Amino acid sequence: MSKTVLEVENLRKLYPIPRGLFGVLRRDSQQCVHAVDGVSFSLKRGEILALVGESGSGKTTTGLCTLGLVEPTEGEIRLEGQAVFELAQGSQCKELRRKAQMIFQDPYESLNPRQTVYQAVVEPLKVHRLAAERSERREKVTAALDDAGLKPPADYLQRYPQELSGGQRQRVVIASAVVMNPLYLVADEPVSMLDVSIRAEILNLLLRLRDEHQIAVLYITHDLASAAYIAEQVAVMYLGIIVEKGPARQVLSNPQHPYTKSLMSVIPSPNPQRRKKRIVLKGETPNPIDLPSGCRFHPRCPEALPSCSQVVPQYQSVGEDHQAACLLLE
Numbered sequence: 001m002s003k004t005v006l007e008v009e010n011l012r013k014l015y016p017i018p019r020g021l022f023g024v025l026r027r028d029s030q031q032c033v034h035a036v037d038g039v040s041f042s043l044k045r046g047e048i049l050a051l052v053g054e055s056g057s058g059k060t061t062t063g064l065c066t067l068g069l070v071e072p073t074e075g076e077i078r079l080e081g082q083a084v085f086e087l088a089q090g091s092q093c094k095e096l097r098r099k100a101q102m103i104f105q106d107p108y109e110s111l112n113p114r115q116t117v118y119q120a121v122v123e124p125l126k127v128h129r130l131a132a133e134r135s136e137r138r139e140k141v142t143a144a145l146d147d148a149g150l151k152p153p154a155d156y157l158q159r160y161p162q163e164l165s166g167g168q169r170q171r172v173v174i175a176s177a178v179v180m181n182p183l184y185l186v187a188d189e190p191v192s193m194l195d196v197s198i199r200a201e202i203l204n205l206l207l208r209l210r211d212e213h214q215i216a217v218l219y220i221t222h223d224l225a226s227a228a229y230i231a232e233q234v235a236v237m238y239l240g241i242i243v244e245k246g247p248a249r250q251v252l253s254n255p256q257h258p259y260t261k262s263l264m265s266v267i268p269s270p271n272p273q274r275r276k277k278r279i280v281l282k283g284e285t286p287n288p289i290d291l292p293s294g295c296r297f298h299p300r301c302p303e304a305l306p307s308c309s310q311v312v313p314q315y316q317s318v319g320e321d322h323q324a325a326c327l328l329l330e
């Protein structure tokens, strides 16, 4: 049985809104942006969990909290059993930064245009004093670039980011993460800024690195198709909560929540016989400051019942480790 690396329990992150003079005079209760509102999941060694949802659903905030980069309002996050935010605040912060790494969406922004590839990948080794000798550092950087598919590595060491393609830049970003030999990786939309032709290559690279190094990966995406390709587990987020979660194969072959069904319906199928009717959601995502009552999805849900605006749905088990929160299942 694989070891659990990351545990997230009832994570909430609320951002209070400054009230201004009139708010203070009215003494009304403080309003908050409900970025993440009670999210729980766990990740085992060598496992990939895809956090899927529209922009503003709270995926990135969840990822940042798991790295100790954002302080949760409530809830527990543990990496190898240790409270992440306490590690981030204390003397073990450096060790946390070594163990838990992040790959950002935009490889153009992630790299310093004044640093060569060598300087970008060697920097974390120097900061964390992971290799004392210059020759050892060069060896580790070369191995990381090779691992990330930049071959031969010697051809890339002295290049600047502007001399590389988008895919090559993302490989450099991945090399600077894996050079630290991390335990846990947050990959936040790592392929969404790349050409379609190279997205599969980067996803395959993440899969290979996961297999070779047994890294636990939180893969954040709005694209259910890429989640289906890469992840063993899927959690679908809507307005700060997980509405459906479980083994990727089960969730994607038999979605139960109307929101997951709508996301699935827009994935193109190469087989015309198996094309599904697109479910187009009405309206915009509601304001995370003023959340809808009852089920948060009810203003846009094509299957809403009259009771959906009053009753908050609880998770129902719909298969082995597969759960969804919808009144239609109760």
Ligand code: SF4
Residues within 6 Å of the ligand: 257, 258, 259, 295, 296, 297, 298, 299, 301, 302, 303, 304, 305, 308, 313, 325, 326, 327, 328
């Ligand atoms: Fe739709 Fe009601 Fe289910 Fe919410 S609880 S997803 S509104 S059917």
